[in-house]
Amino acid sequence: MSGHVSPKSLYYSIFGALMVLTAITVFAAYVNLGNLNAPVALAIATFKATLVVLFFMHVKYSSRLTKLVVATSLFFLVILLGEMMMDYASRGMGVVLPALQ
Amino acid sequence: MSNAVAHAEAHGHAEHHTALQHHFETMQQQKEASTLGMWVFLLTEVLFFGGLFMAYLLYRTWYFEAFAEASRTIAIAPGAINTAVLIGSSLTMALGVRAAQTNQRTATVRWLIATIFLGLVFLGVKVYEYADKFEHHHVPGANFISESPWAAQEQIFFSLYFTMTGLHALHMIVGVAIMSVITWMAAKGRFDEHYYTPVEMAGLYWHFVDLVWIYLFPLLYLVERHN
Numbered sequence: 001m002s003g004h005v006s007p008k009s010l011y012y013s014i015f016g017a018l019m020v021l022t023a024i025t026v027f028a029a030y031v032n033l034g035n036l037n038a039p040v041a042l043a044i045a046t047f048k049a050t051l052v053v054l055f056f057m058h059v060k061y062s063s064r065l066t067k068l069v070v071a072t073s074l075f076f077l078v079i080l081l082g083e084m085m086m087d088y089a090s091r092g093m094g095v096v097l098p099a100l101q
Numbered sequence: 102m103s104n105a106v107a108h109a110e111a112h113g114h115a116e117h118h119t120a121l122q123h124h125f126e127t128m129q130q131q132k133e134a135s136t137l138g139m140w141v142f143l144l145t146e147v148l149f150f151g152g153l154f155m156a157y158l159l160y161r162t163w164y165f166e167a168f169a170e171a172s173r174t175i176a177i178a179p180g181a182i183n184t185a186v187l188i189g190s191s192l193t194m195a196l197g198v199r200a201a202q203t204n205q206r207t208a209t210v211r212w213l214i215a216t217i218f219l220g221l222v223f224l225g226v227k228v229y230e231y232a233d234k235f236e237h238h239h240v241p242g243a244n245f246i247s248e249s250p251w252a253a254q255e256q257i258f259f260s261l262y263f264t265m266t267g268l269h270a271l272h273m274i275v276g277v278a279i280m281s282v283i284t285w286m287a288a289k290g291r292f293d294e295h296y297y298t299p300v301e302m303a304g305l306y307w308h309f310v311d312l313v314w315i316y317l318f319p320l321l322y323l324v325e326r327h328n
Binding site for chain 2: 003012018019042056058066073081084
């Protein structure tokens with residue numbers, strides 16, 4: 001009735017993981033990874049976001065309908081970012097991905 | 102047969118939780134509806150911030166050198182501290198929801214107050230950072246000063262910096278207001294292990310604001326720091 005109750009230890013573990021990942025983000029920013037600095041920072045941020053969504057926001061224990069809405073928000077965000085960038089790139093408006101230079 | 106009896110028979114039980122609205126069958130169904138509605142709202146928030154991330158992505162691609170230069174003028178320490186503060190507030194929020202789920206009124210109120218406190222610390226650090234920007238003439242507009250050849254493009258970065266962190270801070274202020282009401286409701290004993298939906302929904306909002314910051318921190322503070 002009262003829904004899924006996560007143990008306190010889980011929340012403390014997630015908190016610890018998020019803090020460690022934040023430290024890694026700052027550390028990684030000072031290391032020259034070439035074109036990979038931004039992808040690494042975003043990958044860590046996405047991993048952190050996933051932890052927050054699944055455990056702090058209880059999506060792991062939510063209904064399939066809620067999971068669908070969460071997935072839908074990501075789907076439209078990808079359309080927003082992806083299609084817009086493709087549009088600019090295909091019009092030759094100065095968008096050159098670092099890897100293609 | 103009176104309506105009340107017919108109603109009770111239709112449900113197969115006579116007693117309802119006082120928080121159960123008449124158009125829902127069960128507490129579970131009511132909570133599910135709230136959760137779905139909250140996530141649909143958060144979906145619109147994702148796309149609301151998404152537009153700004155889109156602008157950031159495009160201008161960063163166009164004026165990468167300027168973005169790197171402008172980002173390097175921002176002190177990392179306050180941003181890193183604020184990231185830790187916000188993650189900490191998500192922890193206290195999650196523990197607050199858990200306390201509500203397990204019907205611990207005092208603990209719920211304490212965790213929520215801790216969440217509000219951390220939210221205010223975040224905003225305080227933000228005020229300090231903004232004041233610093235004004236002092237160093239890093240605010241786009243007539244008083245903007247930069248030695249770099251990309252001064253105009255740097256102003257685009259700072260415009261995005263102020264818009265994105267400003268909108269985020271506005272969400273924090275709203276969050277603190279919501280949390281204050283929820284704390285008051287919790288203190289009045291409005292929640293128990295069968296009904297804590299407002300605490301959980303306020304928590305979803307709070308965690309979402311944390312999510313936005315998780316992306317803002319590396320994108321605004323940590324561009325090309327290794328040079």
